[in-house]
Every structure is written in structure tokens, then in C-alpha cells.
Amino acid sequence: MRWLRYLNQWRGTAKEALEQVSIVAKFLCLIHVTDRYIISSTHVQGPSMLPTLNLTGDVILAEHLSHRFGKIGLGDIVLVRSPTDPTRMVTKRILGLEGHRLSFSADPLVGDGSVSVVVPKGHVWIQGDNLYASTDSRNFGPVPYSLIEGKALLRVWPPRFFGSLR
Amino acid sequence: MGIQTLIWQVTKKAFTGGIIGLTISDRFCSVVPVRGDSMFPTFNPQRDSYLDDYVLVDKFCLKDYKFARGDVVVFSSPTHYRERYIKRIVGMPGEWISSTEDVIRVPEGHCWVEGDNKASSLDSRTFGPIPLGLIGGRVTRVVWPPQRLSKIGG
Numbered sequence: 287m288r289w290l291r292y293l294n295q296w297r298g299t300a301k302e303a304l305e306q307v308s309i310v311a312k313f314l315c316l317i318h319v320t321d322r323y324i325i326s327s328t329h330v331q332g333p334s335m336l337p338t339l340n341l342t343g344d345v346i347l348a349e350h351l352s353h354r355f356g357k358i359g360l361g362d363i364v365l366v367r368s369p370t371d372p373t374r375m376v377t378k379r380i381l382g383l384e385g386h387r388l389s390f391s392a393d394p395l396v397g398d399g400s401v402s403v404v405v406p407k408g409h410v411w412i413q414g415d416n417l418y419a420s421t422d423s424r425n426f427g428p429v430p431y432s433l434i435e436g437k438a439l440l441r442v443w444p445p446r447f448f449g450s451l452r
Numbered sequence: 453m454g455i456q457t458l459i460w461q462v463t464k465k466a467f468t469g470g471i472i473g474l475t476i477s478d479r480f481c482s483v484v485p486v487r488g489d490s491m492f493p494t495f496n497p498q499r500d501s502y503l504d505d506y507v508l509v510d511k512f513c514l515k516d517y518k519f520a521r522g523d524v525v526v527f528s529s530p531t532h533y534r535e536r537y538i539k540r541i542v543g544m545p546g547e548w549i550s551s552t553e554d555v556i557r558v559p560e561g562h563c564w565v566e567g568d569n570k571a572s573s574l575d576s577r578t579f580g581p582i583p584l585g586l587i588g589g590r591v592t593r594v595v596w597p598p599q600r601l602s603k604i605g606g
Contacts, residue, residue, distance in 0.1 A: 311472075312468055312472065314475075315475040318475045318478065319471050367585035369561050370559075371561050372585040373516060373517055407531050408532055408533055409530070409531075426559075430528070430533065430582070430583065432528035432530070433586065
């Protein structure tokens, strides 16, 4: 008879444990949805967006709603999944939407040799602000719009550079 | 007062269910219908459209983007960002694909996709190699209709 009592105790604890686990699971799901669909923070580093973003790394808040409604415009800083390495995200500025004609210098160090392209349908042209140290659409061509995963909102770290990005 | 709390309870449950469903569909697997006959006879082998195949799309492969030639994948269209297609990968980065006139090398980070039904398929032969980042999952099984339950190998 004693083991029946133990079983009942165990059942009570198990139910409580299950409740706690389900609360944690729901919370994790909420974090995933917020991070993927609403707003997230990203650590960006590298010289390709100097002087807008620092070399040694900034933390920026990016929102994931605009690109789903097609509200990405010229001059926006966006988070894009790299077309050369799908496990990496890159941060660049949109300098051309579909149908735009762009001309850029094939090698900014040399100076001449200007190339003119038209951005095809469904694609965007991304470039880093630092033309001399950026691998972007001048190297891998226009990228499909679907590769855009977020738009930068504001920079939150380092604190002295807190604020919106221009 | 009672109906208000009832509505609130129902809304809370629906919201929680929606969030959990969205997370599972993003990270584990989801079920999508196959439209059109570009993947005949692998999917939709009958021409009646009310018997469209539903397939299970696995999302674990998106962690490292590890794909292989022969995988059937769901990807966003490079020309219409709201549309999604289901095609088979026939070329991985670095491989050579022979098209009508010449031989094309699949660039780094891209893949060449083609439908199994070459006669009626809008694929890489039209829009070129697609970045692997456009892929949204790999098709592993057919789950509907029940008589077509099967594993998609390769």
C-alpha cells in the first residue's frame, strides 16, 4: 500500500514538472518568434560599412517586419544572407532596387573602368559604405530580394554611438 | 463578465498555439502542398488538382545548409520574392551543368535546381543558379494522400 502513496506523490511532482517545462517551452517559442519575425539584436563587425558602423564591432537592433511587406527602400541598411556563404549574414546598404540602372567602378583603387548594370526583377543591389574594403554586389552581383532578412533600426552598443543609423 | 474571460482564454490559447506552431514549423518540419506538375512523376502524378500531394519539409538542414545533389528542396523564387517553388538540386557549388549551348559552373554558395518534369518546369534553366540561402527546407516525405505515403530518397 505504501508504494501506491509514493506513486501518487510522484504523479503530483511529475505534473508540476511538466507544467514548468511547458512554461519554459512556450517562452522559448516566444523568443524564437520575436527574434525571427519582429526584432532582434545582431553583432556586426568588419570594415565594409565604415564609417557608418565601427570596425571593431557594434550591436544593432534589426527589425524583421519591413522586408515581409516589401517596405525596403533605397539607402536602407539591411541584414542579408550572403549569396556566397549561406551560413553567414552580411550587413550592407541598398543602393539599387529592381529596374534601377547603376554604374559603379569595377576597381575603386584604379579609378576608371566604369560598369553599368540594370538590377533585374526581384533583386536588389547592396554595397558596403566602405568601397575599398567591401565584398558586395560589385563582386557577386545583385542579390534576390528574398535573401534580405532584416533592416537595421538603431545601434545600441557601444553606448557613445547609441542612436539611429544614417 | 463570463464571456469576456472566455474570449480572453480562447485568445490566449490561440496565441500560444500559434507561436508554438510557428516555432515548430520554422525549426523542425512543416507540411506544404505541391502545386503544378513540374515535379511529375515524383509529385502530383495524377492530373486532377484536388488530389495535390502534401509533403513534409524538414528544417534541420537549415542549420548548416548541408545539401546534396538529388535533394528535393523548397526555395523562394529569385524573381518573385513571395512565391516558393519545389524543385530538385541537380548541381552543387563547383559542379558543371550542361545547358543547351554551353557548360555552366555553379558558383560558390549557389545550387542548380531543376524540376523532374523537364518539359513543364520553371527552374534554373530559366533563372540560373540560386543562392543556397533561398532554400527553405528539404522535402523528406509525401504525407497526403494516404496511398502515396512515401519517403523521398536521395
